[in-house]
Amino acid sequence: MPVTEDFPRAARLLRPSEFRRVFACRKVRQNRLFRIHLAPPPGPVKAGSARIGLAIARRAVRHAHDRNRIKRTVRESFRRRRGRVLPGDYVVTANPAAATASPTELRAALDHLWQSLELK
Template sequence: MVGETASTRATFPAAARLHRPSEYALALKGRRLARGALFVVTTPRDVAAGSVAPDARLGLIIAKRFAPQSVTRNAIKRVIREAFRNKRHALPPRDLVFRLHSRVAPVSLSLLKKQVRDEVDQLLARAL
């Protein structure tokens, strides 16, 4: 893309995701940054120990008991990843774990995506 450098482009490489269960466990034992109607965002207490990457990293926990249909779970994950990808350059270098904590209401997929995007944008703004 013309005029963009690799560091300012909104990408989502493997280095921007949490992979190991130990990384998730460290973040879940940490402090809660924000809570919304659907999600809780947590981060490790010690930012230096929790995040080995120079940029923010994302972890997702979308339980089947709160979103029984795979279509719903996958849509939620896509929306969260997209919101994170767009704001990743502005976030501090820490691990963020989004955990679905309440049951998803039976609504249309497009309405659900809008609700999730609005809430995720608010939670990411609080994480700054």
Template sequence: MNKLAYPRELRLLTPEHFSAVFQQPHRAGSPHLTILARNNPLGHPRLGQAVPKKQIKLAVDRNRFKRVVRESFRLRQHQLPAKDFVVIAKKSANNLSNQALRDELDKLWQRLSRPPRKKRSSR
């Protein structure tokens, strides 16, 4: 089997999978998109996408965004921790070129791959 495939097991498919990520997620964001992440017990990462019509109007643009996100995830899946990720598009994501979107995603994947920082205790 191809190591860089994007099989069904690597996707968030049900509303329950998505809602689990939305409860107490780790966040990484930019002006163009936000990625929410939550640990999963499966031993491999999974991807879900939320690209609302309100943010990106045309279907062709929503599909382009999703295609670039899927490809970025597919190529980085073996470097990512065992977490469920949900990528959420913002309005300005539509203005990015494919390469700029890939660069943005790479930064956010890297940020979410690091262990979370300890919260400072308040006095």
């Protein structure tokens, strides 16, 4: 079955234990706006088995509408690239600069990070 650009429940990290496992791995890619924590997949690897979790802290991004805008942008960016990134679990956190960044800047920063995690 080919990998599609959908975003099913299986493509999301849902449990606190899943987030803890990714943070404990201590592998990180980052730029001015985002930090992506990554961990190898917990089970057998299959195409499109990348999963994402979002941890956008109020301490970093004060206003709820900004946090929601950032989360929508991250989900959309991941949804489009899910089949091309390395299998594994990813948790995306935002830096304070993301709150004032334009949607174009957010997408460009995410695209740069996802490119560093793509299958070769």
